[in-house]
Amino acid sequence: MRVGFFLLCVLLQAPLRADDTIQFLTDPFKPEQAWLLNKSGLQFNANTRKGGKWEPRFNRTTFKKVTGITPDSSFAFLRMQPSKKEPGVVFLIVENKKQRQIFVGREFGRVWKTSGSPPTTARGNEESVDLEELNSAPVVATAPSVAPAPAAPSLSHVSAGPPSYVAPTVSGAGPMFKFMFDFWLYNRPGVTPLTFSNVHTLALVDVTPSPELVFAFELAPTPRFYEITYKLTPRLEVRGGRIWIPFDTIGPAQPHNLFGGLVNVSQFRQPGGSAFLPDIWTDLGLALKFRALDRPRFRMDIEAFVVNGFQAGGSDPAGEIGTKYPNFENSGVVDNNPEKSLGARISTQMFGVLSVGASGYWGRYTDPTDEWASLFLIGLDAQLRLPTGTDIKFGYLYGDIGLIAAASKRSARKGGTYLEGSQRLSQRVKVFVRGGTAQNDSRTVSVNDITMVGGGVVYNRGFIQLSFMYQRDLNFVAAKTTYEFSALRAMVVF
Numbered sequence: 001m002r003v004g005f006f007l008l009c010v011l012l013q014a015p016l017r018a019d020d021t022i023q024f025l026t027d028p029f030k031p032e033q034a035w036l037l038n039k040s041g042l043q044f045n046a047n048t049r050k051g052g053k054w055e056p057r058f059n060r061t062t063f064k065k066v067t068g069i070t071p072d073s074s075f076a077f078l079r080m081q082p083s084k085k086e087p088g089v090v091f092l093i094v095e096n097k098k099q100r101q102i103f104v105g106r107e108f109g110r111v112w113k114t115s116g117s118p119p120t121t122a123r124g125n126e127e128s129v130d131l132e133e134l135n136s137a138p139v140v141a142t143a144p145s146v147a148p149a150p151a152a153p154s155l156s157h158v159s160a161g162p163p164s165y166v167a168p169t170v171s172g173a174g175p176m177f178k179f180m181f182d183f184w185l186y187n188r189p190g191v192t193p194l195t196f197s198n199v200h201t202l203a204l205v206d207v208t209p210s211p212e213l214v215f216a217f218e219l220a221p222t223p224r225f226y227e228i229t230y231k232l233t234p235r236l237e238v239r240g241g242r243i244w245i246p247f248d249t250i251g252p253a254q255p256h257n258l259f260g261g262l263v264n265v266s267q268f269r270q271p272g273g274s275a276f277l278p279d280i281w282t283d284l285g286l287a288l289k290f291r292a293l294d295r296p297r298f299r300m301d302i303e304a305f306v307v308n309g310f311q312a313g314g315s316d317p318a319g320e321i322g323t324k325y326p327n328f329e330n331s332g333v334v335d336n337n338p339e340k341s342l343g344a345r346i347s348t349q350m351f352g353v354l355s356v357g358a359s360g361y362w363g364r365y366t367d368p369t370d371e372w373a374s375l376f377l378i379g380l381d382a383q384l385r386l387p388t389g390t391d392i393k394f395g396y397l398y399g400d401i402g403l404i405a406a407a408s409k410r411s412a413r414k415g416g417t418y419l420e421g422s423q424r425l426s427q428r429v430k431v432f433v434r435g436g437t438a439q440n441d442s443r444t445v446s447v448n449d450i451t452m453v454g455g456g457v458v459y460n461r462g463f464i465q466l467s468f469m470y471q472r473d474l475n476f477v478a479a480k481t482t483y484e485f486s487a488l489r490a491m492v493v494f
Helices: 002-013 060-067
Strands: 021-026 034-038 041-045 054-058 076-082 090-096 099-106 111-114 175-188 192-197 201-210 213-218 226-233 236-244 282-295 298-307 341-350 354-364 374-385 390-402 411-424 429-439 450-461 464-473 484-493
Touching: 021 076, 034 076, 041 076, 054 060, 054 099, 060 099, 060 111
Parallel strands: none
Antiparallel strands: 021 034, 034 041, 041 054, 076 090, 090 099, 099 111, 175 192, 175 201, 175 484, 201 213, 213 226, 226 236, 236 282, 282 298, 298 341, 341 354, 354 374, 374 390, 390 411, 411 429, 429 450, 450 464, 464 484
């Protein structure tokens, strides 16, 4: 009887859905705000708790303004998903002429651009996959009674900008699986002949028991990444596990760093060389992220973390202290000393086109039986994404590596830069150029010192991404065995 009475009360209090309602979702950051998708289009309500007005944000006319294409008779709205990472951003999937397309709405749906790709396309650059939005599950609520959407919304500054490769995925509370596989045909004169190879075979799993809680991990016998994220408040979240280190733009969306002007993976390292930073920079520890400012045209996030940190065991490139040198290949499962490494990152997004960040990292790496020695890293980065389809990325790293007394100097410098520019030629094709420098240790000149320039072309089509790239090292060192790299690559993401 009590259950029946409760259900009766819920039914009496819940407003009826409009017959053509497809989805109704509250905003992850401000629950009083809501999005409604029906057969007529997408609408937004700034305050449902106080009887706010439903405002049109996207309909058939908007589609034509953004794409220049007239909707056909089969045009349909399919799904939408507010971003879990960026306030005021919503993703919308529509179908026209039997082709699906993603639209990204910013400033609470007032500014739109098209990603030009189906809802499973990779994001970022041609070497990375966007897992950021794939980690999110929608907040579902009961839709209020809504009048039919009015005619076209007034969009005075609609932007038909470049594809952003964001892949919104709507999932329930159950596990969500994501797979990535790539296949290479590459040539490294002096190292390997023309050869086929596979670099990435990834299976990632997300479990979202509630909108505030996400558990994400790599499905592997020895996973390199596993973390649980809990949103304490709409602006504060905590992560724990083997977490991504928030330095530069390293993370699920860009898992490999670009310092030196190339995608740093060990498979393509100079023979006899050592890592500048880990292929996948994750470590055991905790991180806090706070949304300090949240305005339509300006956002600031502050992150702080404590982790085990780098350990000794690396090979000193100057040959002075043997393995009593930081190992930049990875971080261990168990810490080698009682001290923890600390770090922080401040990142901002301005006007929907410019992002600027600053990162810091400090910690001891030597064993307890050795004298104290620590390393310090600081990084600056910026990304500019213009509506013309032009993307520019820049990064800078300065490091100071403390050394034990047996070394000729008490510290060594470590540094790297990168600059990448890309231009979208069509909804599926873009070209890019990239360059940078890297030096692992200022005490010596070694095969790790590189000055790389290169470029390529990328073609996206649904689940498949095809690319060609070429790069050349301009820093000549006698011990190096190769200076060129060229490759054809096919990547599948689903």
